[in-house]
Amino acid sequence: MQAIEVALLHFCEWCNASFFGTGIRDSVWLFPFVEIFHLLALAVLGACVIIINLSLVRVGFRGDRTSMLRQELRPWIIGTLAIMLVSGFLLFSTEAVKCYGNWAFQLKMLFLLLAAVFTFAVQLRVAKQEDPSSAARWSVAVISTLLWLGVGLGGRAIGYVTTAATAVNP
Amino acid sequence: MSFDHFLHWLADTQFSSVMRDSLWAEPLFETIHVLTLTVFLGFTLFLDLRMLDVVMRGKPIGRMFEQMNPYLFGGFIVMIVTGILLFSADPVSFWATIFFKLKMIMLALALVNVLVFNYTLGNRMGEWDGKPSTPTGVKVTGLVSMILWICVVAAGRGIAYALPPP
Numbered sequence: 258m259q260a261i262e263v264a265l266l267h268f269c270e271w272c273n274a275s276f277f278g279t280g281i282r283d284s285v286w287l288f289p290f291v292e293i294f295h296l297l298a299l300a301v302l303g304a305c306v307i308i309i310n311l312s313l314v315r316v317g318f319r320g321d322r323t324s325m326l327r328q329e330l331r332p333w334i335i336g337t338l339a340i341m342l343v344s345g346f347l348l349f350s351t352e353a354v355k356c357y358g359n360w361a362f363q364l365k366m367l368f369l370l371l372a373a374v375f376t377f378a379v380q381l382r383v384a385k386q387e388d389p390s391s392a393a394r395w396s397v398a399v400i401s402t403l404l405w406l407g408v409g410l411g412g413r414a415i416g417y418v419t420t421a422a423t424a425v426n427p
Numbered sequence: 428m429s430f431d432h433f434l435h436w437l438a439d440t441q442f443s444s445v446m447r448d449s450l451w452a453e454p455l456f457e458t459i460h461v462l463t464l465t466v467f468l469g470f471t472l473f474l475d476l477r478m479l480d481v482v483m484r485g486k487p488i489g490r491m492f493e494q495m496n497p498y499l500f501g502g503f504i505v506m507i508v509t510g511i512l513l514f515s516a517d518p519v520s521f522w523a524t525i526f527f528k529l530k531m532i533m534l535a536l537a538l539v540n541v542l543v544f545n546y547t548l549g550n551r552m553g554e555w556d557g558k559p560s561t562p563t564g565v566k567v568t569g570l571v572s573m574i575l576w577i578c579v580v581a582a583g584r585g586i587a588y589a590l591p592p593p
Contacts, residue, residue, distance in 0.1 A: 289584045289585065289587075289588055292584055293577075293580055293581050293584055296461070296464060296580055296584070297468075297472075297577060297580060299461075299464060299465065300464040300465055300467075300468035300469040300472060300580075301469050301472055301473070302465075302469075303462075303464070303465020303466070303469050304465055304466070304468075304469020304470050304472070304473055305469070306465075307465060307466060307469070307498075308470075308473075317494060317497075317498065318494050319494075320490050320493075320494060321486070321494075329482060329483050333482070406462075409458075409461075409462050410458065413454070413457070413458045413461065413462075417454055
């Protein structure tokens with residue numbers, strides 16, 4: 258376990274010192290520029306998840322079959338998730354060591370892993386089924402919402418949690 | 428009362444000082460403001476993409492409006508209310524940034540775009556909705572809307588960097 262922690266910290270130090278980490282950190286406009294992509298992808302990814310969940314619980318989008326919406330939105334979920342991961346990684350790399358010791362960031366990554374796995378392994382599978390049970394539809398929608406909310410709230414909290422850097426690689 | 432007077436009057440209200448000094452007000456309302464992007468901006472971008480014939484081409488735009496309208500209205504109200512709350516914490520500093528003024532201009536233009544559509548092409552939706560491809564005017568509306576909303580987001584991010592540190 259300790260070997261993993263050391264490896265992770267080394268990775269964070271490498272990110273901090275990388276050309277993109279230093280480049281974005283030293284630039285006045287690059288950080289907000291990357292943030293805009295992160296926010297736009299958030300809007301579209303969030304909308305996809307919400308549309309599928311509303312359709313699953315049959316509160317919204319009742320004129321459409323959930324399986325049809327799922328098929329239309331799946332590429333957008335994959336695409337925007339990719340944009341979020343790349344832009345998120347770039348933002349992270351500007352203060353990777355700080356993030357390493359930030360509990361909000363750790364929580365966000367945990368929720369992100371759970372939310373991504375749940376989306377592809379469970380939500381999109383149930384949404385494909387012809388007639389999933391009411392219990393399945395509701396539990397998928399509620400769990401999906403809570404997991405992604407965890408990612409969002411964790412992300413918002415990162416900036417408000419101040420951490421002492423465990424190692425600094427100037 | 429001039430606009431500058433209004434900004435200073437607002438800044439001097441008790442409401443403004445509560446918003447400014449409260450430890451939780453700014454994080455709370457900014458979090459709601461950002462997360463509501465998923466409902467308001469996300470749905471809007473999907474409508475724009477539909478108008479551009481990029482997504483859900485088999486689905487009539489009229490039906491999409493009907494399905495999304497309650498969430499768009501609700502989301503917009505949340506965005507405006509939380510936006511006003513964040514603004515009133517420090518109205519003078521917000522107004523002093525070029526990004527806030529740009530954001531308000533883009534926001535106004537985006538709303539004009541919606542109104543123009545509603546009173547022109549949107550009024551005659553029956554004539555073109557459901558055809559294999561949307562008319563050029565509808566595509567232009569979608570593209571203009573997308574560009575303006577992206578500018579609103581970009582300017583909004585700019586405000587955070589232009590404001591004096593707390």
